[in-house]
Amino acid sequence: MKIAITGVTGSIGTQTLEVLEFLKNKGFDFEIVGVSAGSNDKKLIEIIKKWNPKYAAIEKKELSEKIENTNVFSGNGATLKMLKNSKPDFTIVATGGAAGIRHTLKAIEVSKRIGLANKESIVCGGNMLLNYAKEHNTEIIPVDSEHSALFQLKNGDDIPYKLIITASGGALRDVPLEELENVTVEDVLNHPVWSMGKRITIDSATMVNKGLEVIEAYYLFGIKNIDVVINRNSHIHSIIAYKDGVMKFHYGIPDMKIPIAYSITYPKRIFEYKLPDITLEPVKFEKVDYNRYPALKLAFEILGNQKLQITFNAADEIAVKLFLERKIKYTDIYKIVKNSVDYFEKQNIVLNDFEDIINLDREVRIYAEKIFS
Numbered sequence: 444m445k446i447a448i449t450g451v452t453g454s455i456g457t458q459t460l461e462v463l464e465f466l467k468n469k470g471f472d473f474e475i476v477g478v479s480a481g482s483n484d485k486k487l488i489e490i491i492k493k494w495n496p497k498y499a500a501i502e503k504k505e506l507s508e509k510i511e512n513t514n515v516f517s518g519n520g521a522t523l524k525m526l527k528n529s530k531p532d533f534t535i536v537a538t539g540g541a542a543g544i545r546h547t548l549k550a551i552e553v554s555k556r557i558g559l560a561n562k563e564s565i566v567c568g569g570n571m572l573l574n575y576a577k578e579h580n581t582e583i584i585p586v587d588s589e590h591s592a593l594f595q596l597k598n599g600d601d602i603p604y605k606l607i608i609t610a611s612g613g614a615l616r617d618v619p620l621e622e623l624e625n626v627t628v629e630d631v632l633n634h635p636v637w638s639m640g641k642r643i644t645i646d647s648a649t650m651v652n653k654g655l656e657v658i659e660a661y662y663l664f665g666i667k668n669i670d671v672v673i674n675r676n677s678h679i680h681s682i683i684a685y686k687d688g689v690m691k692f693h694y695g696i697p698d699m700k701i702p703i704a705y706s707i708t709y710p711k712r713i714f715e716y717k718l719p720d721i722t723l724e725p726v727k728f729e730k731v732d733y734n735r736y737p738a739l740k741l742a743f744e745i746l747g748n749q750k751l752q753i754t755f756n757a758a759d760e761i762a763v764k765l766f767l768e769r770k771i772k773y774t775d776i777y778k779i780v781k782n783s784v785d786y787f788e789k790q791n792i793v794l795n796d797f798e799d800i801i802n803l804d805r806e807v808r809i810y811a812e813k814i815f816s
């Protein structure tokens with residue numbers, strides 16, 4: 444199997460390499476033909492030296508040293524060139540943010556299967572993107588832990604009545620509401636369960652991530668009857684409920700290597716992991732307090748409206764960037780998202796093709812950047 448990985452230097456990208464290391468020792472036959480990154484050339488060079496891919500790409504800068512035996516593309520669109528040249532059978536799209544949309548589209552064109560971690564592609568692309576995959580006979584296996592769980596729980600003949608997506612509640616889940624406006628970047632990045640990239644970690648605290656995941660589940664599984672509950676230890680990754688009252692839980696130790704591996708080896712399970720001791724880890728759920736997580740309520744309100752989904756994501760990417768730059772408070776993140784959604788709701792925008800999606804994403808970023816300037 445020829446494998447390509449976008450966003451290889453990030454949290455999902457590096458965990459994918461750990462999974463492949465394990466699968467190689469189990470005799471799984473593959474070759475990494477392509478890798479790409481944004482600007483972390485030091486880490487990319489390390490990865491190229493270890494895995495010798497035929498092609499590599501870095502979007503925002505040149506490599507700081509010459510690499511033998513690997514064709515390296517750099518600059519805007521470098522990942523697209525890497526994917527086109529490496530012709531992978533399987534691509535893990537682990538790019539962060541809406542920048543991953545173009546990568547997913549190219550991966551759909553050149554691969555037989557995609558392990559899709561980049562949830563923004565589905566949130567912004569919606570059915571346009573899923574239909575594009577169908578037209579190219581490209582399989583999309585979700586890597587996002589909740590959607591991997593739902594994918595594994597769902598079997599053809601059973602018609603789910605409701606999808607229940609779980610959430611950890613994020614790093615600020617026990618901070619009194621009145622103290623939220625004074626939390627620091629470090630407080631928000633201190634996730635109680637998962638070790639992830641910065642944006643998704645902040646999105647976990649605001650539950651923008653859960654909002655993105657509700658939208659992702661709606662398109663992936665075609666069901667609007669979705670709920671969210673808090674499972675603090677993130678051992679239940681999602682639930683499918685049926686009309687007869689039966690609920691199927693997906694239980695496992697929270698580690699992204701598991702859904703990553705499953706997307707590569709599906710329908711086989713080759714990856715191995717320690718079995719949880721279920722007598723030690725209770726199964727408990729709590730209702731979501733929408734006063735604490737207004738962004739999740741907003742996501743349910745815009746569910747299915749592709750223009751506002753693109754806006755919700757792009758405004759959040761800008762708000763998170765400004766928060767990380769310490770230019771706004773934590774509580775301003777939701778204000779920027781809400782303001783942008785309210786503004787673009789009034790704009791007459793038609794989404795006919797993927798360029799329209801990318802143009803709207805850009806327009807929202809420009810608008811969102813100015814709200815607190």
Ligand SMILES: NC(=O)C1=CN([C@@H]2O[C@H](COP(=O)(O)OP(=O)(O)OC[C@H]3O[C@@H](n4cnc5c(N)ncnc54)[C@H](OP(=O)(O)O)[C@@H]3O)[C@@H](O)[C@H]2O)C=CC1
Nearest residue numbers: 450452453454455480481482483538539542560561639640
């Ligand atoms: N981390 C996790 O546990 C989970 C992540 N996901 C999803 O997976 C995706 C990746 O998340 P995560 O790994 O946490 O993110 P990280 O921030 O850790 O990594 C992002 C990766 O994307 C690359 N990148 C960023 N911008 C660009 C760009 N414009 N062009 C090309 N490459 C770019 C980065 O390169 P560089 O390092 O060079 O900047 C890096 O390799 C996201 O969509 C996230 O929602 C979903 C579920 C869980």
Ligand SMILES: CC(=O)[C@@H](O)[C@H](O)COP(=O)(O)O
Nearest residue numbers: 587588610611612613647652
């Ligand atoms: C690991 C994963 O899939 C993340 O999307 C995770 O769900 C984030 O944590 P929250 O559940 O708190 O959003």
Ligand SMILES: [Mn+2]
Nearest residue numbers: 587588589656
């Ligand atoms: Mn998730």
